Amino acid sequence: MDALLPLHVPTESSDFMDIIICGGGEIGGSAASAMARRGDNVTVIDTSETRLSYLEEHYDIAKLQGNASSAETLRVAGASNADAVIAATGIDEVNLVCANVAASLGAGRTLARVNHSLYLNDDSDVDYARLFSVDRLFSPDRATARAIAARLRNPSALAVERFARGSIEMISFEVESNGKATGMKLRELEMPEGSRVVAIKREDRGRLPTADSRLKTGDQVTVVVDIDRIGELDGIFDAHQDRRRSIAIAGGSPSAVWVCRALQSHGDRISLFETNLPRAEELAAKLDWVSVIHADPTAPEVFEDQSISQADAFLALGEDHMNMLSSALACTNGVPLVMAMTHRPGLKPLMKQLGVSEVFSQRESVREDIIHFISDSPFERLNTIPGTPVELIRIRIGSRSSLTEMPLRSLGADAGMVIAAAEDDSDRGHVPGPDHVLTAGRHVLVACEQGREKEVRKLFDAS
Structure with missing residues (x-):
């Protein structure tokens, strides 16, 4: 299996961010070092002068000794003008209070580390992120688990995982002779709503699909699908079978x-x-x-x-x-x-x-999650689909893009790209259908062939 290519942190924008990190321990220190290397202006708040001195000596950061959940400390650190405040201490309640206070002071975005699954339970009647005015709750344990689960599914799946926050999966299938898709063009194939083919690999050559791409036995097909539609793909590319591992x-x-x-x-x-x-x-x-x-x-x-x-x-x-x-x-x-x-x-x-x-x-898994969330770059290369020249790009739709306020079905077959996922009101993602209308200011996940990035940027007005 092809190796997972590393997530690329955007470096093209000169608009560096003002970041406050509350807690300079293993997680906070790792995030601080990565953001300082990006060129962001980083201030770390911690009660330990020893810890702060170490970070200041090794990285280009500012330090402030104090209680991170104190409004006065956050005010002195500049929370009211910060692009993001990241609460990363080892205590859940301190992080929630810290993020809540930072939000009340006017911080652009707030992130809070939580370790207890209580705060992350999607089935709970209580939305703790909303309750504490936190833009994103993150957990080192869950970030690591999602990276592992994504690697089990597909080496490129983590890019989709981060974009869609777990609501979309990327899965690879081998087309079998007794599957419904064998010999059919993609336009003839009845794919479930909320699914899309983003790459086809035949023998040693991979390519971006078009509506007229005809599938043959042995093709490797990469599909993005809304997580609640996975079961509907059974039998389309291969025979109905028990694929449980x-x-x-x-x-x-x-x-x-x-x-x-x-x-x-x-x-x-x-x-x-x-x-x-x-x-x-x-x-x-x-x-x-x-x-x-x-x-x-x-x-x-x-x-x-x-x-x-x-x-x-x-x-x-x-x-x-x-x-x-x-x-x-x-x-x-x-x-x-x-x-x-x-x-x-x-x-x-x-x-x-x-x-x-x-x-x-x-620390590496959660650091990448944090950077992905706070990054508002208009153009970010994420990953490539193994064995193909197809690249996954996170791109923000500009106000002057010709694609805004028009359904995806209007996008020509020769566009040289596939829109794999789109942000929605919930800050998650979904696989858009042909009637989906793109909105300026939102991000989409685009699959395109390497070498066509300039064309894609121009099309989306992502300068």
């Missing part, structure tokens, strides 16, 4: 719980191994679609008894020492895809040497 997870960490939730809609067969009996019992009650097993996944006999070597993927999501041992065992036993999480990015090279396919760091 067998996934083994070592460690019952919060990130592991979020991974299980992210994969729930796919119906994958998930086995989660947890050595702590009370925690295993808690997870069994919470995750009723997961087989929770009280056992040590670093023990060779457990690997053999539970047939872990037969899994399609192995995820090491516990503490670093267990992750290294269990992932090494999985690699030795021939599991085809082994991924691990680490709290120490310095361990990544060593884990790669063990044969781990992909290593994820919480």
